[in-house]
């Protein structure tokens with residue numbers, strides 16, 4: 333995979349996936365895993381972490397990542413829209429059940445992991461508070477505001493993250509996958525998002541040094557909630573279903 337610059341990507345037809353360059357951003361990694369599962373090729377487009385990304389925003393109306401841009405259609409900027417598009421247009425086994433009740437349950441799990449105020453969002457509040465993003469004068473204050481990083485949210489985050497991990501752990505009791513017997517979207521999201529709590533080893537996950545300092549449980553409470561079952565599950569999903577090593581060339 334190589335990243336295209338925005339100007340180059342704008343001129344291309346077909347499927348373009350905007351990704352934060354050079355890092356395994358959990359929303360980006362899960363979008364990649366969903367597209368690859370469905371055998372949908374894409375041109376990767378570089379987004380700069382925490383940057384203004386003015387050219388990107390002028391193209392799609394959105395400065396962060398991931399974003400899926402197909403031909404001249406409006407960019408899809410949410411995990412659910414990206415997943416739904418891939419389910420409709422891709423090949424291979426579905427990642428969501430068709431039956432409405434089972435589908436609602438599966439999407440609830442995905443939202444617990446990837447949605448606003450979910451696992452990734454809430455753990456990011458802890459990470460960003462550790463970088464001072466909740467403080468008014470911080471250079472990260474504007475991104476911190478966008479991502480809900482307040483002192484109160486940071487104080488509550490470890491307990492909320494541990495509780496969400498508890499839900500996922502309970503789902504694995506007696507099941508091969510979070511939703512049952514077959515791989516589903518929530519398994520891909522958990523595998524991708526686990527990396528911000530307990531990163532995969534360096535030989536398959538060559539993250540920049542800064543991320544090794546930021547991507548960790550951050551508290552004894554979260555560490556204890558990262559059960560052996562959850563970590564074994566994500567190891568298996570990466571190894572058998574997504575594929576290793578992680579693929580995010582240096583920016």
Ligand SMILES: N[C@@H](CCC(=O)N[C@@H](CS)C(=O)NCC(=O)O)C(=O)O
Pocket residue numbers: 352357358359360380381382383395396397398409410411412446475
């Ligand atoms: N709206 C997206 C998530 C967007 C998001 O939170 N992006 C973050 C991922 S860490 C990002 O781009 N961070 C870097 C930045 O803001 O520059 C979704 O629902 O999939």
